Amino acid sequence: MxxxxxxxxxxxxxxxxxxxxxxxxxxxxxxxxxxxxxxxxxxxxxxxxxxxxxxxxxxxxxxxxxxxxxxxxxxxxxxxxxxxxxxxAGKRITAIWKQFSGPIWMAQVEADAFEMLFVNGKQQHLARYPDYDSTARVFNGTAADALSPAITSRWKSPAGGYVHALHSGEWGSFHYKIKSITNGTPELEGGWQNNRPSPMHPKERFVENIFEELNAAGEWFFDQKKKILYLIPEPGTDLNKAVIERSDLKHLAELRGTTTQPVRNVTLAGLQFMHTKRTIMEHYEPLLRSDWMIYRGGAIVLENTENCLVKNAALTNLGGNAVMFTGKNKKSGIIGSHIYQIGSSAICFVGDSSAVRSPAFGYEQFIPVDQIDRTPGPKNDHYPLQCFARDNLIHDIGRVEKQCTGVQIEMASEIRVSHNTIYRVPRAGINIGDGAWGGHVIENNDVFDTVLETGDHGAFNSWGRDRFWHPDRKTMDSLTALHPELILLDAQKTVIIRNNRFRCDHGWDIDLDDGSSNYHIYNNVLLSGGLKFREGFYRTAENNILINNSFHPHVWFNKSGDIFRKNILMRPYFPILVKQWGKEVDYNLFPNENDLKAAQLNGTDSHSIAGDAGFMDSEHGNYQVRQGSPALTTGFQNFPMNDFGTRIESLKKIAAKVQYPVLLNAELEKNMHEMTWLGVKIRNVQGLGDRSAFGLPDEKGIVVMDVPAQSLLSASGLQNNDVIITANQEKADNIVRLEGIRQQINWTGRMEVEVMRNQQKIRLTLNLK
Known part of the structure; x- marks a missing residue:
């Protein structure tokens, strides 16, 4: 019928x-x-x-x-x-609100437990300690004493509360549910959300869903036993007239086929998806040996699909992931969508581990050599292939979970990530978790304001802990020397990273970490953090522009096959444990002769030159070089500077804009003599008078003029009339050099400096954040 x-x-x-x-x-x-x-x-x-x-x-x-x-x-x-x-994915709450005590209001609500509440479309905060602070760098507010007896002793019924903390190495986050607190000792359940086990961070932690911490506007608590919702409304809010909604479902749309019968040719277009539940306490799965554990869910889940599309969608106020492509997906993708204010990752392409040969699932794990499957490539086709994320606007993600990203690729092949604008993220903007099976194209993206709450990462990050990789470097050295055929068993196809603009002020702009292999990186503008190659093979970086930074080669293999050529640099190389400099490191432009000569001592850069690149309009983001630039004599070629990020006009209008850095070049060194640096007023050493007054060996260094009592640097021991002469074991001849050094190591949160104080050398550790 x-x-x-x-x-x-x-x-x-x-x-x-x-x-x-x-x-x-x-x-x-x-x-x-x-x-x-x-x-x-x-x-x-x-x-x-x-x-x-x-x-x-x-x-x-x-x-x-x-x-x-x-x-x-x-x-x-x-x-x-x-x-x-x-x-x-939520429910509308219609209730009669009455004043409970002071600013706290209450209402009887017949509902099961929920953890997301919205008033007139704005998310409220579970009662927490410390209180929500929109300006705080991590978790919008943390406190080292969050689990101290002095705090927990005031909680009458802490069971059901949550503890959130960064990883001790700032490599993502952990989340726990409080089961009980006995004699000041909490019993916690959780901590499975990160694939690199560690204690929780001693300082970066907070607790929530505790009634006694209900003390600030916008906070709430739901008593599950009594079915009473308590809320402190923001000023001017009439709760009896407000639209009040709560989360209820984990997913909104699921396209679920099988590996033999996929869902085909389904499009979701022009829809807004909201109010999914938080998923931090759900089952998390390790993604091989990357740092990731993941919940295979999201507001939209595509499992075993073909030619399916999410188009012109808005995904916001979500508790977990936005869009999850899991299992066997072919030629499916998401385009022109706006993803913001969500709990975890925006877009994930994640294959099934059954497709991986000789898989290992933890950093320290390794399959014995005689047991490794030597067959190249995947075991089956249960993974995303030729899928795409294009022209999306992604920002303000990872509001709960910090091991997250704008676009995640794991156990997949030939994924195209193009023309996305991604910013304000706690970790990477784009992340590739392994070398299985390559062929991805990352192009024309605009990625900035990244690694804001974590550390040791990049705007683009990758790992390559594939079959050849071993956690012990000596073992891996001998293994790859004896069995070079293992290296590209997984990373079969070259990953291309081209025509992007990346900015990371707390790590690297491009971070190829732990074994990342088979990459071709060209025509990228790197605005802050530079380029890192660690422990991999067959990587070529050419024709890139590294603003205020340089190349960071870390722990290279003999016969790595790596190539770094025809790039524009503004700092010297920063090698760590590099004895073999790859196949070719040459034809690069250095900012000055000293940096070039330092590189040539490594046996590299015999054809490289030094000089000012001569950018056309760096103040407005045009880093093409002028005719006659020395960069052009190295073989460098200009590429477009106006094709980064989403091309959708409606999204471009509302997207934030990247900030272009002030060039830390020779011209600035010549003209800038005084500045406020991390809240402290500093100036260059000037003339024989300063040299005599401060007892200096020469006329170089930075005079500390005014250190405010409440500044970070004051707490680090820096004093008025100190003269900074070295930083991070580098000569700090002037304030521009000092700022350049800081940018190299800002992600670490500290800087070792040597100062002259009362004509004596003193070493200090400055806290940078």
Whole structure:
């Protein structure tokens, strides 16, 4: 009988005012998407479109689309004529609010436990210690005493509270549920959200969902036993008139096929997805030997699909991941979407570990050599292939979980990540977790304000802890020398990183870490953190511009095959444990003769030269070089400077803009003599008078003029009239050099300096954050 409701060729319409007994036409729409999918199942036409009228649709369960629903049809689910359509994983709370005590209000709410609450569209904060601080760098506020007896002794019923903390190495975060606290000692459940086990960070931690910490506007607590919701509203909010919503479901839409029968040709277009639950305490799966554990879910889940698309969507106010491509997905992707204010990662392409030969699942694990499967490539096709993320705007993600990223690629092949704008992220903007199986193209992205809450990472980050890689360097050296055929068993296809603009002020702009192999990196503008190559093979970096920074080769292999050529540098190389300098390091432009000569002592750069690159308009982000630039004589070629990030006009209008750094070059050194640096007023040493007054060996260094009592550097022991002469074991001849050194190591949070004080040399450790 259902097939009689719609004639072939007609669209199916849904409206909040509809009725599921209706015909599903524009004038007689259905009420629910579940009913619309039931109509799709029995339709005989090859193309079916579900048109959704404006409004908010609170789903009782996720939309599940399987091959049995689509029956090989081309199915589109979209908003009608650009009307605003919200699919909510939450529930509307309608209750009578009464004043409880002071600023705290209360209401009886019949609901199971929930952890996300929204008032007039704005997320509120679970009662927490310390209080939410929008300006705090980590977790919007942390405290070393968050679990101290002095704090926990004031909690009457702490069970059900949460502890959130950074990894001790700042490599992501851990999350725990409080089971009990006995004699000041907490019993915690959790800590499985990171694949590099460690204690929680001693300082960067906070607790939440504790009634006694309900003391600030915008905070709330739900008593599950009494079914009472407590809330301190923000000034001017009438709770009895406000729209109040809570989270309820983990997922909103699931496209779930099988490896033999994928979901094909389904498009979700023009929809807004909101209010999913937090998933930090769900099952997390290790992603091989990367630092990642992951929950294979999100507001939208695509599992075993082909030619499926998320288009022009908005995903916001989510508790966990936004879009998860898991398992066997081919030619599926997401384009033109806005993802912001979410709990974890934005877009994930994650294959199944069954496709990996000789997999290992922890940093310290290694399959014995005689047991390694020597067959190249994947074992099966249960992984994303030729999928894509294009023209998306991604920002303010990882609000709960810090081991997250704008785009994650793991156990996948030929993923194209292009023209995305990504910023304000706690860790990497784009992350590749392993070498399996390469072929990705990362191009024309604009990625900045990255690694804001963690450390030792990059705007782009990768790992390559593949079959050849061993956690003990001596073992790995001998292994790769004896069995070089192991190196590219997983990293079969070259990963291309081109025409991007990256900025990381707390790490590297591009960080190829632990075994990352088979990369070609060219035509990129690196605005702050430079380029790092660690422990890998067959990587070529050419024709890149490294603003205020340089090349960071770390722990290279003999016969690595690495190439670094025709790049523009503004600092000397920063090698760590490099004895063999790869296949070719040459034809680069250094900022001065001293840096060039230092490089040539390594036996590299015989054809490199020194000089000012001569950028056309660095103040406005045009780093093309002028005619006659010495860079052009090295073989460097100009490339476009106006094609970074999303091309969708509506997204470009609302996207933040990257800040272009002041060039720390010879001209600035000549003209800048005084500045405020990390809150401290400093100036260059000037003339024989300063040399005599401060007892200096020469007329170089930085005079500390004024150290405010509350500044970080005052707490580090820096005093007025100190003269900084070295930083990070480098000569700090002037304030521009000092700032250049700081930018190299800012992510570490500290800087070792040598100062002259009362004509004596003193060593200090300066806290930078």
């Amino acid at each position: 259902l097939c009689g409701f719609n004639a072939p060729g007609q669209d199916i319409y849904v409206a909040t005012s509809g009725n599921d007994a209706n015909a599903g036409t524009l004038s007689a729409p259905l009420k629910t998407l579940a009913a619309a999918l039931a109509r799709v199942r029995v339709r005989k036409s090859a193309n079916v479109t579900i048109q959704i009228r404006q409004g908010t649709y609170y789903l009782n369960e996720p939309l599940v689309i399987t091959p049995e629903v689509t029956h090989s049809k081309v199915v589109t689910i979209r908003n009608y004529q650009n009307e605003k359509v919200v699919l909510s």
